Amino acid sequence: MLKGLFRKVTQSMSGRKLDEEMLEELEEQLVMSDVSIDTAGHLISGLREAARRGEVPTDEDAIQALQDGVASLLGSGDRPLRFAADGITVWLFVGVNGVGKTTSVGKLAHKLSQQGRKPLLAACDTFRAAAIEQLQEWGRRADAPVVAAQSGADPAAVAHDAIAAARSRGRDIVLIDTAGRLHTKSNLMNELSKIARVTERELGRAPEETLLVLDASTGQNGLTQAQSFAGSAPLTGLILTKWDGTAKGGIILSVARETGVPVKLIGVGEKADDLIAFNPQKFAEEMFS
Ligand SMILES: Nc1nc2c(ncn2[C@@H]2O[C@H](COP(=O)(O)OP(=O)(O)OP(=O)(O)O)[C@@H](O)[C@H]2O)c(=O)[nH]1
Ligand SMILES: [Mg+2]
Known part of the structure; x- marks a missing residue:
């Protein structure tokens, strides 16, 4: 899973001098792990600079320097999901079809x-x-009521009804599952901003979280998705799913660096408990373990 994503990288660095040949080899390995070319280049030039300054005399120093570079891309600290100070909290889940939106909503409800x-x-x-x-x-498993309308109904109207139902039934948090595609030609991004506007109208503020769900195994595609969704609603966090099914996953570095949106949760399976908080330091260590 997360463990040992860059094990190959550390293996090939072990016992070798950090010369230009080694740097190029490393860059290639990062790209093969689905790190974008830009981000791999960024990490490698950091390493090259460190070598030039004489900061990485041994292979262990070099591995540590690369790990530090990865850690600083991922950022620091805990990333708890936000709740409204008072009143009803709204979390909105967005992403293309099949990435794991509904599953993530279910896991969090649980x-x-x-x-x-x-x-x-x-x-x-x-x-x-x-x-x-x-x-x-x-919803049944998590003991959470579900507000739904007929297939084809206006999603923004469902969001409106859900907030009203939360008020009347004394529920304190609304998790909004959305579609990855639409019936009509109307733009998915417009639909999502319409849902976000319903929250603003009903509660006087934007959703506490707008979480983009990405499938960790889709590689560079994930980055493109992040960039286009970021244009529809201000994203507050990323959920990377299907870590259990990928040997790559370097995309996490690229999305963290190139979107600036923090990764908050990681999906590691299909069961209710298979969604874990993302801890950047621990993650960086595990990648190299
Ligand atoms: N192995 C694994 N499977 C996952 C994970 N998250 C979701 N899945 C599976 O991925 C498939 C799609 O998940 P959904 O939650 O239906 O995805 P969605 O984004 O809601 O899809 P649409 O509603 O079609 O847009 C399901 O079979 C899930 O069980 C994960 O972290 N690991
Ligand atoms: Mg779904």
């Missing part, structure tokens, strides 16, 4: 219920009838 909060789920994916059932199944 966690919130365990913590004694009162989640309510909004089925704003009205594209597929099965999407509503899938969310209802998670």
